[in-house]
Amino acid sequence: MRNEIIGIISEGVEDQGVIKNILRAFGFDGSEIKLIRPGLSKDATDRHHDQQSIGTIQGVKNSCTGKDGKRPDFDKAFSVLDCNNIVIHIDTAEIEEQDFEFNRPQKEDNDNYCAELREQVIELISNWLEYNYQDRLLYAIAIEEIEAWCLTMFEVRDTVPIINSKNRLQQHLNKNNLTFKKFKLHPTKSKGKFFETFTKSKKLDKKKHLSKYVEYNKSMKDFMLSLEKRFENKKA
Amino acid sequence: MLEKIQIKNFKSILDDTISLGKVNVFIGENGSGKSNILEALMFASVAETYETIDADILYTNGFRVSKPSLILSSFKGKKQKNIIELNLIFSDTEIRCELKPHDKNNIFSKWEPQYSFNILAETDIEKIITDYTINSILPKLVDAESKSNISNENKIKEYAKKFPKKFNKIVENISSQITEGLGENISNKEFQKSQNYRNLNNFIIYTLNTEALRGIPEFQISRKGIYGETLDTVINQLNKEELDELKNYLYAFSWLDDFFIDTKDELKQKGYKLNHSKSLLYFRDKYMMVKNSVFSSENSNEGILHILFYLATIISSKSPKLFAIDNIETSLNPHLCQHVMSEICELSKKHNKQILITTHNPAILDGLNLFDNDIRLFEVKRTDNGDTKTRRIELKPEVKNNDYKLSDLWTRGFLGAISENF
Numbered sequence: 183m184r185n186e187i188i189g190i191i192s193e194g195v196e197d198q199g200v201i202k203n204i205l206r207a208f209g210f211d212g213s214e215i216k217l218i219r220p221g222l223s224k225d226a227t228d229r230h231h232d233q234q235s236i237g238t239i240q241g242v243k244n245s246c247t248g249k250d251g252k253r254p255d256f257d258k259a260f261s262v263l264d265c266n267n268i269v270i271h272i273d274t275a276e277i278e279e280q281d282f283e284f285n286r287p288q289k290e291d292n293d294n295y296c297a298e299l300r301e302q303v304i305e306l307i308s309n310w311l312e313y314n315y316q317d318r319l320l321y322a323i324a325i326e327e328i329e330a331w332c333l334t335m336f337e338v339r340d341t342v343p344i345i346n347s348k349n350r351l352q353q354h355l356n357k358n359n360l361t362f363k364k365f366k367l368h369p370t371k372s373k374g375k376f377f378e379t380f381t382k383s384k385k386l387d388k389k390k391h392l393s394k395y396v397e398y399n400k401s402m403k404d405f406m407l408s409l410e411k412r413f414e415n416k417k418a
Numbered sequence: 419m420l421e422k423i424q425i426k427n428f429k430s431i432l433d434d435t436i437s438l439g440k441v442n443v444f445i446g447e448n449g450s451g452k453s454n455i456l457e458a459l460m461f462a463s464v465a466e467t468y469e470t471i472d473a474d475i476l477y478t479n480g481f482r483v484s485k486p487s488l489i490l491s492s493f494k495g496k497k498q499k500n501i502i503e504l505n506l507i508f509s510d511t512e513i514r515c516e517l518k519p520h521d522k523n524n525i526f527s528k529w530e531p532q533y534s535f536n537i538l539a540e541t542d543i544e545k546i547i548t549d550y551t552i553n554s555i556l557p558k559l560v561d562a563e564s565k566s567n568i569s570n571e572n573k574i575k576e577y578a579k580k581f582p583k584k585f586n587k588i589v590e591n592i593s594s595q596i597t598e599g600l601g602e603n604i605s606n607k608e609f610q611k612s613q614n615y616r617n618l619n620n621f622i623i624y625t626l627n628t629e630a631l632r633g634i635p636e637f638q639i640s641r642k643g644i645y646g647e648t649l650d651t652v653i654n655q656l657n658k659e660e661l662d663e664l665k666n667y668l669y670a671f672s673w674l675d676d677f678f679i680d681t682k683d684e685l686k687q688k689g690y691k692l693n694h695s696k697s698l699l700y701f702r703d704k705y706m707m708v709k710n711s712v713f714s715s716e717n718s719n720e721g722i723l724h725i726l727f728y729l730a731t732i733i734s735s736k737s738p739k740l741f742a743i744d745n746i747e748t749s750l751n752p753h754l755c756q757h758v759m760s761e762i763c764e765l766s767k768k769h770n771k772q773i774l775i776t777t778h779n780p781a782i783l784d785g786l787n788l789f790d791n792d793i794r795l796f797e798v799k800r801t802d803n804g805d806t807k808t809r810r811i812e813l814k815p816e817v818k819n820n821d822y823k824l825s826d827l828w829t830r831g832f833l834g835a836i837s838e839n840f
Contacts, residue, residue, distance in 0.1 A: 183801065183807075187834070189832075206802070211801045211802050212801070212802045213799040213800065213801050213802070213807065213834065216831060216832065216834055217831060217838050218830075218831060218832070219830075219831055254822075257820070257822075258822055258826075258827055258830065258832045259832050260814070261813050261814055261817040261820065261822055261827070261832070262811065262812075262813060262814070262827070262832060262833065263811075263812035263813060263814050264809075264812070265832075374838075
């Protein structure tokens with residue numbers, strides 16, 4: 183345990199499950215990782231009218247931009263004495279589709295694609311946040327989807343270029359019998375827990391294994407390095 | 419005051435230490451171990467009272483009894499130890515308690531307690547008597563005076579000046595109590611020990627049950643009135659000042675004109691209640707015709723019974739100095755939850771009561787001022803290994819002027835203490 187709290191703002195529950203295990207590799211206990219879920223600000227009546235912003239990149243943007251100069255998701259999380267860090271997650275796959283003014287760097291023949299894209303996304307998020315909270319944020323920028331991070335646990339090659347990593351991951355899960363049923367989880371209600379459970383079964387929560395996996399995905403490695411920089415010097 | 423509890427090897431609590439304030443509220447997922455904390459304290463309390471503890475003693479004190487192998491912590495990959503260790507640190511003394519079962523596979527097994535006692539800081543007898551006197555007089559002061567910001571000594575001086583006869587009588591009573599104590603020829607050390615032991619020995623976990631509060635005999639099963647079955651007795655034993663103070667809270671129920679104890683149980687004969695309830699507590703509704711305005715606790719709403727019990731227990735000088743309330747929100751409207759919690763915080767200080775409270779209702783949190791170090795909020799959680807850990811929730815000083823309600827912070831997940839599985 184680190185005896186401090188860290189929050190996660192992410193697109194979906196699956197992403198949170200994966201990030202939670204990466205944070206465990208840095209000494210956090212699961213009980214110290216708080217999922218900041220925009221969905222919890224809505225009741226069943228609200229959700230009836232607004233399904234779109236929950237669990238999407240739009241939801242992350244809404245948290246970051248806030249309303250009337252206030253960003254309750256951040257302000258409330260940081261109001262708690264032992265919470266001084268928040269991880270913001272974004273999958274880069276659908277940034278343009280969300281109608282953002284975003285110029286993706288060239289992918290072909292560009293060795294710096296991941297680094298450049300990560301920097302651009304961080305800049306985009308910082309703009310949404312009007313450069314608030316900068317020293318308390320960590321960025322889990324998954325290129326292009328967090329499923330590509332998960333593929334590193336099954337394939338010994340660079341997973342960034344893999345097209346349709348979601349399908350590819352599903353194939354691996356089926357092949358390895360990593361199913362909801364096996365983990366006694368509800369097939370539609372426990373997606374986050376499922377991702378947390380199967381990645382934990384692959385020991386993503388252990389630094390030794392994480393260090394091996396990140397060699398096959400640069401964006402995952404960048405996230406790990408940012409965690410090292412933030413936490414290694416003051417490890418619990 | 420009990421300042422710290424260390425619990426080892428008890429149910430889901432493998433090793434946890436909690437630094438307490440005067441009012442301590444525990445929140446957490448269902449099954450996180452909140453009630454286990456209260457039970458650990460209860461175990462220490464009965465261990466002090468009995469040479470051996472059996473299942474019946476535990477059950478009638480509100481303990482959820484199972485075979486000892488399930489009461490001793492039992493986690494995968496860890497060898498089960500055969501001993502529970504409880505370390506209670508009071509302001510000036512430390513009580514260590516170890517409990518071993520005779521047969522860990524037998525639900526009826528007796529438990530063998532071992533007690534040791536350690537004076538941390540020897541307090542001089544003069545200070546003990548002064549504190550004791552102040553704490554005994556303060557609760558007797560009228561409400562308006564006691565809420566003011568002046569020092570305790572000055573409050574007493576003012577009271578003495580204003581009500582000299584009453585004051586002299588109080589001092590005489592206290593003086594005779596102290597003389598009685600000294601007459602037993604107790605040493606300084608023993609005096610300290612007895613104060614803390616008495617507080618621990620009287621510890622109760624209240625888990626109120628509406629039928630018990632109504633006085634239905636089938637629910638009169640506990641030794642200490644843990645289900646609220648003694649509500650009418652608690653009220654009946656209040657002295658005049660205490661009763662007046664309790665009646666200040668009539669405003670909390672818009673329909674309530676008054677309540678009273680029918681000490682001779684005459685109203686039963688007049689058809690005000692069936693023969694089911696043994697309670698002598700009655701209410702008067704302000705909107706009903708005078709001749710039809712009285713009704714028994716058997717017929718009252720649930721909320722008022724709960725509220726009266728909590729307030730009377732804190733106000734009463736005869737009730738425990740240290741107690742717990744499990745699920746305080748039961749039967750209470752959210753707004754009432756917030757208000758009552760706030761009043762409980764005030765009253766606990768005024769009457770020198772230390773309280774541990776569990777709740778699942780966010781509105782309770784809105785009655786807490788976390789910038790008051792006496793008022794503490796704890797998240798009770800299960801770690802990745804499954805054991806229970808307690809974390810004090812504090813807010814950063816700079817949020818003092820923000821309009822965030824603790825209830826909102828809790829329901830939105832910022833405090834923890836909610837399930838993250840769905």
